[in-house]
Amino acid sequence: MCGICGYISKKNITLEQLKMMNDTMYHRGPDDGGEEIYEMSGGYRIGFAQRRLSILDLSSLGHQPMHSADKRISVVYNGEIYNFPELREELSAYPFRSNCDTEVIIAAYLKWGIDCLSRLHGMFAIALYDRESDEVYLMRDRIGKKPLYYWQKEDGIVFASELKPIMACPGFAEEIRTEVLPRYLFQQYINAPETIFCNVYKVEPGGVLRFRAGEVSTWKYWELKDIYHKQAANPVGSYEEAKAGLKEALRKSVRARMIADVPLGSFLSGGYDSSLISAIAQEHSGTPVKTFSIGFHEEKYNEAKYAKAVADYLGTDHTELYIDEQDMFRLVESIPQYYDEPFADSSQIPTMLVSELARKHVTVALSGDGGDEFFCGYNIYENVRQAQKLDLLGGMVHAICQAPGCKQLKLEDKLPFRVRVIAGNRMKACQTQFGAGNYIVKANAMVRQQVQEMLPVHYLVEGEYGVKDWQIRRMLLDMDTYLPGDILCKVDRASMKYSLESRCPILDTGVMEFSFRIPHGYKYAKGDKKHILKEIAYDYIPRELLDRPKVGFGVPLDKWLRGPLKEQLLDYSSYEYLRKQGIFDAKYTSDMIQSYIRTGDAGPATGANYSKLAWSFFIFQQWHQRYQNGV
Numbered sequence: 072m073c074g075i076c077g078y079i080s081k082k083n084i085t086l087e088q089l090k091m092m093n094d095t096m097y098h099r100g101p102d103d104g105g106e107e108i109y110e111m112s113g114g115y116r117i118g119f120a121q122r123r124l125s126i127l128d129l130s131s132l133g134h135q136p137m138h139s140a141d142k143r144i145s146v147v148y149n150g151e152i153y154n155f156p157e158l159r160e161e162l163s164a165y166p167f168r169s170n171c172d173t174e175v176i177i178a179a180y181l182k183w184g185i186d187c188l189s190r191l192h193g194m195f196a197i198a199l200y201d202r203e204s205d206e207v208y209l210m211r212d213r214i215g216k217k218p219l220y221y222w223q224k225e226d227g228i229v230f231a232s233e234l235k236p237i238m239a240c241p242g243f244a245e246e247i248r249t250e251v252l253p254r255y256l257f258q259q260y261i262n263a264p265e266t267i268f269c270n271v272y273k274v275e276p277g278g279v280l281r282f283r284a285g286e287v288s289t290w291k292y293w294e295l296k297d298i299y300h301k302q303a304a305n306p307v308g309s310y311e312e313a314k315a316g317l318k319e320a321l322r323k324s325v326r327a328r329m330i331a332d333v334p335l336g337s338f339l340s341g342g343y344d345s346s347l348i349s350a351i352a353q354e355h356s357g358t359p360v361k362t363f364s365i366g367f368h369e370e371k372y373n374e375a376k377y378a379k380a381v382a383d384y385l386g387t388d389h390t391e392l393y394i395d396e397q398d399m400f401r402l403v404e405s406i407p408q409y410y411d412e413p414f415a416d417s418s419q420i421p422t423m424l425v426s427e428l429a430r431k432h433v434t435v436a437l438s439g440d441g442g443d444e445f446f447c448g449y450n451i452y453e454n455v456r457q458a459q460k461l462d463l464l465g466g467m468v469h470a471i472c473q474a475p476g477c478k479q480l481k482l483e484d485k486l487p488f489r490v491r492v493i494a495g496n497r498m499k500a501c502q503t504q505f506g507a508g509n510y511i512v513k514a515n516a517m518v519r520q521q522v523q524e525m526l527p528v529h530y531l532v533e534g535e536y537g538v539k540d541w542q543i544r545r546m547l548l549d550m551d552t553y554l555p556g557d558i559l560c561k562v563d564r565a566s567m568k569y570s571l572e573s574r575c576p577i578l579d580t581g582v583m584e585f586s587f588r589i590p591h592g593y594k595y596a597k598g599d600k601k602h603i604l605k606e607i608a609y610d611y612i613p614r615e616l617l618d619r620p621k622v623g624f625g626v627p628l629d630k631w632l633r634g635p636l637k638e639q640l641l642d643y644s645s646y647e648y649l650r651k652q653g654i655f656d657a658k659y660t661s662d663m664i665q666s667y668i669r670t671g672d673a674g675p676a677t678g679a680n681y682s683k684l685a686w687s688f689f690i691f692q693q694w695h696q697r698y699q700n701g702v
Contacts, residue, residue, distance in 0.1 A: 073135070074099030074122040074567075075147040076231035077198055078240065079207055079282050080224075081114050088241055093120035095235035098409070099149075099567045100124045107136050109145065112205050113285060115227060119198060120236075121147040124570050126435060129332050132169035139177045140166050143202050148173050149232050150195030150217045151574065153327035158190065185279065188292045192580045196232060196274070207282040213293040214441075214578050215263065215276030215555030218563060222271045228282060234411045237271060238698060245698065246270075247654060249518060250525045256514040256687045257507075257528045259415040262556035265526070267412050267694075276555045295551055296536050302587035310603075313589045317582070318607045324579035325351040325437065333434035336361030338425060338573075339389070341378035343601060343608050343617055344439025344448075348576055350385055350611035352437055359388040363429040363436070365421060366393045380616050392428045399424065399626060400635065407694040409568040415687040416557050417626040422565040430569040440558055441577035444549045445586045447594040448601045452542050455503045456595075458493060459541040462502075465493035501529035503545035510684055517660045517688070543591055629682040632689060633668055640668065640685065643692035652695070655688075664688065 074096030078084055089106045097104075100122030109117045121135040135147050152158070155172035158179055165178035172193075179187035180199060185208060194216035199208045209230055211219045221230040222237045229240045237243060246269040255261050263273035274280055277293030307313040325348060329335060337349040339362040352360045362382050366375025375391050382389035399420045410419065429436045443449050458465075472483035472494065483494060496505040511528050518525065530552055538544045559575075566573040576582065586594075589603060596602035608617060632640055642648060644664035649657035667681050 073124055073149040074232040074236075075120065075135075075149050075196060075198055076229075076236035077117065077119045077147060078229040079111065079115050079117050079227040080229070081116070081226040082242065084116070084118055084241060086118075089118045089120050092231070092236035092239045093122055095239050096122050096231070096233055098570055099232060101570050102129075103131075103134055105135050105147075107145070109200065109202075111200075111207075115285075117200055117207060119145055119147045119200065121149075124434070124572060126151065126331050126333055126572060130169070133171040133173065135173060137171070137173050137177065139181060140168075144177050144180060145200045145202075146173060146177055146197065148176060148195060148197045150193055150197075150212065151328075151572070152176065152191050152193040152195065153324075153330070153579070154190075154192045156330070185281075185292075188279070194574070194578075198230060205283065209274050209280040209282075211274040211276060211278050213277045213580060214550070214559070214583065216559050216563070216575065216578060218560065219274040220266060220271060221274065221280065222268075223287060224270065227285075228280075228287065234266070234268070234271070237268075238411075247695075249654060252518045252525075252654070252691070253511075253514040254526045254528050255413055255415075255691070256517060256684060257510055258552075258557075259683070259687050260557045260560060261412060261414075262530075262552045276551075296547060298584060299547060299587045300537065302584050305588055306590055307588050310593055313593050314603055314606060316585055317589065317603060318610070320579070320582045320585045321347070321576060321607070322351055322354070324576040324582050326355050327579070328437060328574040328576050329355060331435050334361070334432065335435040335437070336363060336429055336433040337387075337437040338362070338429065338439070339364050339378045339382060339387070340439075341374050341376075341381050341617075342439070342621065343605055344442035344577065346378075346381045346439075346612055346617060347442075347604065347608040348437050348439050349381070349387060350608070351576075353385045353387055354611070359386055361429075361432055362387040362389045363425055363432070364389070364391045365425045365428065366391055368393055368395055377616070377619065381612055384612060384616060390428065390432060392424070394421075394424055396627060400631065403631075403636070404693075405568070406690060407697040410560075410564045411694075411698070413687075413691040413694045414557075414560060414564070415683075415690040416561055417628055417686060419561045419565055420626055422561055423568055426566045426569050426571050426573075430571040434570075435572045435574060436566070437574050437576060438562060439577060440562060440573075440575045441554065441583075442601065442604055444546060444554045444558075445577060445583060446601045446604045447542065447546060447591070448604075449549070452545060452595070452600065453598070455541045455545045458496065458503075458505060461493050462496070465490075465496060468494040469497060498529075498531075500531040500534050501527075502533060503541050503548065504529045504533075510681070513663060513681070513684060517655050517663065519656055519659075540591065542595065628686045629671060629680060632682060632685050633671070636689065637668060640664065640689055643689065643696075654695070660688070 076092050093106055102125040103123035106120040111117050119136040136145050138145050152172040155175040158175050162178040167174055195212045196217040196219035197210040218232055220234055221228050229237050231237050248269045251265050263275045277291045280289045337352050339345050339349045349362050364375050364378035367373045402420050402423050492506050533544055536544050536547050562573050593603045644661050646657050646661040649655050649660055667685050671680050
């Protein structure tokens with residue numbers, strides 16, 4: 072686990088400047104650092120740099136940039152290749168010097184070229200220079216566990232695991248991409264390939280960028296919708312076969328992720344996913360696995376007692392930390408430092424706290440991320456199923472409301488909220504993303520006067536999935552957007568803040584692709600979400616320790632924004648501040664935020680709480696204030 076950065080440029084970026092860029096990510100790799108510059112044809116120079124968090128082969132043989140034995144290939148890399156022992160055996164003709172998976176990437180490329188990506192299973196962001204073909208490749212893992220940004224400029228590209236090295240690169244102009252702001256304000260994150268800056272992009276999950284002879288090309292070696300259809304065309308024959316196959320895939324995945332030369336543990340919330348992963352880890356460990364959870368003093372929110380009950384049953388070495396509101400509040404100021412692109416999912420705060428706790432004892436932690444998206448766990452999936460059942464009726468109501476007399480009376484506006492949502496949900500390209508109309512209107516209006524062409528707040532891609540079942544379609548959409556753009560970004564930045572590596576067994580290639588072969592009725596069985604995953608969990612843990620309504624803990628955004636953060640929010644939203652900033656519609660945004668502070672609403676008599684929208688705005692302003700003059 073590391074951070075990487077570098078450039079391809081005709082301009083002279085010195086080794087000292089490259090080192091400065093690299094060191095902005097010191098937290099991602101405090102154990103070692105390396106920077107090198109190479110000459111390329113056409114007058115280009117290549118800079119490769121890496122900050123290392125040592126996990127495998129702690130010796131200096133794991134230092135990066137790393138080169139092939141014949142010096143043809145140079146690599147910097149962030150991540151873990153979990154099947155590297157098998158690949159190393161298959162590539163035994165290569166003269167390995169280290170026990171690092173980095174060297175396996177080099178050997179695999181030398182044997183199979185860029186097609187080696189289909190054989191690498193793990194989480195990764197890789198930059199590779201091939202001197203023979205005079206090409207540089209940037210490559211990202213299938214589901215987007217590891218981040219990879221790039222700035223495309225006139226004379227080349229600059230790349231990095233985070234935005235900070237790019238912002239620190241000589242000549243970088245911090246031009247805000249204003250048209251992405253409404254989507255950010257609504258979604259609370261910015262999904263690939265977009266970023267907050269003009270001419271800066273994310274390599275997409277499962278994506279490749281190639282730089283050759285001054286030209287940049289991109290493509291995907293693993294396309295989610297194509298893999299889904301390919302796998303779904305070969306469904307598992309029976310429930311028993313599906314359960315046994317999934318269980319074995321999970322066991323294999325966890326076992327591979329327990330390979331490390333440093334202490335390893337597991338996050339344990341007491342829910343199905345983290346409990347199952349912790350149970351399988353304990354099954355494969357000769358000593359008690361270290362598990363970690365955080366608890367809350369408010370009894371109605373506290374699930375730590377359930378996590379402890381699971382840990383006691385499994386016999387893990389469990390550590391828990393009880394936190395209060397002040398423990399969370401103290402982290403607000405650090406958000407832009409580690410989430411160096413605006414990111415407003417407030418669950419980042421408890422995620423940082425549990426990462427801080429785990430890092431005091433281990434360097435690697437297993438997590439249960441991906442269970443909800445791949446096995447139908449979110450409540451929205453039930454809402455989507457109901458919406459599809461009512462869609463025909465909603466269409467009829469909408470048609471009636473559009474009749475001349477009814478339209479003049481604005482009949483649709485007078486319908487009950489739920490009926491209005493179903494009736495108004497007529498856009499085929501985003502039909503599973505219904506609701507929250509007021510949020511959309513306000514997110515757009517906050518920016519409207521500043522930009523003509525805005526990215527739509529919703530993702531208008533649902534027609535590309537070729538799936539009639541809305542529930543499955545929404546799951547695929549979440550795998551493409553919310554999972555990599557929000558969940559995995561949140562965990563990566565929160566864990567790396569404390570130099571902690573997070574590994575996600577459910578996002579193993581074998582588990583993901585096998586999940587697409589499982590009939591949907593085994594995942595959502597008569598209203599039981601994540602049915603097959605729960606049944607596997609029951610093989611390890613008594614049902615009574617797991618079956619309970621999910622409580623969750625919401626960060627008290629409204630209380631903070633209208634309390635201790637009130638003056639800061641007022642400053643950020645004053646008309647004069649916004650006018651000088653030139654990003655938001657100054658009058659509309661100032662009036663809206665100040666209305667929210669006074670009443671909890673963002674407009675007259677709406678009856679809605681707009682704390683999430685106000686939080687997105689606050690986080691952007693906090694980020695902008697920190698970075699407006701560079702890193």
